[in-house]
Amino acid sequence: MALYKSILVAKADLKMAMKVKMVRYGLIGIGALGPITMLVTVALMVYGDPVIGVLILPSISAILAPMLGMIAIIPASMIAANALVGEKEMNTLEPLLSTPLTDRELLIGKLLSSFIPSMALLLGSILVSEIGTFIILRSVGAEFILVPGIPGLFLLLTAGPTLIVAIVSIMILISGRVKRVYEAYQTSGAVVMVFILPMMIPTMTMGAGTVDMNSVWMWNIITFLITLVIAASTWALAVRKFNRDTMISM
Amino acid sequence: MVIKLDEVVISGLTKKFDDLTAVDHIEFNVAKGSIYGLLGPNGAGKSTTIRLLCTLLRPDEGTATVSGFDIIESPVQVREITGVLPEEGNHTLYQTLSGYDNLEYFARLYDVPEDEIPGRIEELLTFMDLWERKDDPAGELSTGNRQRLALCRALLHKPKVLLLDEPTAALDPVAAKRVRKLILSFSEKYGQTFFINSHNLSEVQRMCDKIAIIDEGKILLSGDTQELRTRFKTSQDFRIRVVDDLEKAGSIAESLDFVTSLKKEADTIVVTIEDPFTNNSMLMQSLLSQGIKIVEFAEEEATLEDLYLDVIKEGGAK
Ligand SMILES: Nc1ncnc2c1ncn2[C@@H]1O[C@H](COP(=O)(O)OP(=O)(O)OP(=O)(O)O)[C@@H](O)[C@H]1O
Ligand SMILES: [Mg+2]
Secondary structure: OOHHHHHHHHHHHHHHHOOOHHHHHHHHHHHHHHHHHHHHHHHHHHHHOHHHHHHHHHHHHHHHHHHHHHHHHHHHHHHHHHHHHHHHHOOOHHHHHOOOOOHHHHHHHHHHHHHHHHHHHHHHHHHHHHHHHHHHHHHOOOOOOOOOOHHHHHHHHHHHHHHHHHHHHHHHHHHOOOOOHHHHHHHHHHHHHHHHHHHHHHHHHOEOOEOOHHHHHHHHHHHHHHHHHHHHHHHHHHHHHOOHHHHHOO | OOOOOEEEEEEEEEEEEOOEEEEEEEEEEEEOOOEEEEEOOOOOOHHHHHHHHOOOOOOOEEEEEEOOEEOOOOHHHHHHHEEEEOOOHHHOOOOOOEHHHHHHHHHHHOOOOHHHHHHHHHHHHHHOOOHHHOOOEHHHOOHHHHHHHHHHHHHOOOOOEEEEEOOOOOOOHHHHHHHHHHHHHHHHHHOOEEEEEEOOHHHHHHHOOEEEEEEOOEEEEEEEHHHHHHHHOOEEEEEEEEOOOHHHHHHHHHHOOOEEEEEEEOOEEEEEEEOHHHHHHHHHHHHHHOOOOEEEEEEOOOOHHHHHHHHHHHHHHO
């Protein structure tokens, strides 16, 4: 197992993904959507009524953080679909599988090619949200509040990466069976729906515009544990079940 | 005595797809440095054989070794020392990447030392007349250019064994001839072992030292190309074009007892002769000695069908 081989595969995938217009603009478009939604909401709150706005901002941020994560992670399935099923569709998988790459090198390469841009997108989204919020709050002379806040950052930085691993693993598992990139990407992309949990459930505790932070923490932790279980089991299964035979058969 | 080692040894290799046995207990050896041709019609199991040899598919029964490495036990080592041109190779390149980038990526995957990569790519692309187009996206090259690029990719890491799946299919006759010449010159220059799939008999006859005929997953016949030619070619058509005296040439040919049929077409005659290896020069001599000026004396391309019929006939006679 040589990591540089996996990095080679990931680099080539990224280079090619960026040449696909749908992927490139999709990434930029979707990537921008999360922070924009976040900042528009913050601006409406703060400029509407600075006092109340600042008061309920932590709650709003707790609910919007999973949304930010969901949007930033969706492209992972797009890239993973291109990297696996796309190669099959374009007939390039056979020569790739004929190289001395081991199964593990190949799979980690494919994992990295989705993981790197998705993480970049996720971190970028967080950074833009925090900086934007800082500017908005400064403009009304309010004290700085993190948006996403600490619970949200916890969720994004733990469940975010594990979810990306889960998405790629599911992609590997289904890649022997699906023919079209589109199909593959919808199936594996559905996993991001677990982020609905920390988004919806704490809102049930909502009273006077704020949510119970204990409930937010609890559901963020539960969500992380769920993604961890999904990621660990699907990755283990993907590595074990992977064989060249099913990858190239029709 | 020269001991010729076998580079590829196939024993009882079998691959099933559900109910279909695509490759059925095949058995043959490929000598080191030779060019071996696997000949067969569509769906015979040629591509499946190559996919088994490059470890893309796992056999259900039997095994094979490539340069001593077992395809089941040591798949990574087998992939290291083989170069593969997949079926429809011209469609297997990364279309958006340039020719150069396609090769560079694979050179690294095949562990070609980093400092040797640029030189190796330049040498191959120049050899294949593709150096000028190195920066063009592979998707924008013609079929022939893409095929040669895919061939470069297979040759990059100086593999001991080359597995080429129909290297000239989809190419026009000129491009096909060029690819054949490239294969022959590589075989001469580096002594690599070539295993070539084809459904084109005349191509295999021209290039391969040994051939095997496969149909429905089974090897029907295998042996030395020359030997099979003489053994199975019981008759052969020759196309003859002469200056002026077509009628006279026709009657001379007809008078020879080894000529079994004669057809006149516009300015040529097509003569079928028995035992062509001894008789074709006799035919030519007879014509020349009687003052016929021959412009063209060409062997009509034998088709796979001809050989097939012969193989089946032989089988029936046994
Ligand atoms: N992955 C697969 N799944 C199911 N059947 C397959 C698969 N690959 C090949 N086959 C079947 O196995 C048989 C042999 O196929 P193969 O591709 O080896 O033939 P071939 O000799 O290369 O033919 P061609 O000249 O058309 O390329 C065919 O009947 C084919 O339909
Ligand atoms: Mg084939």
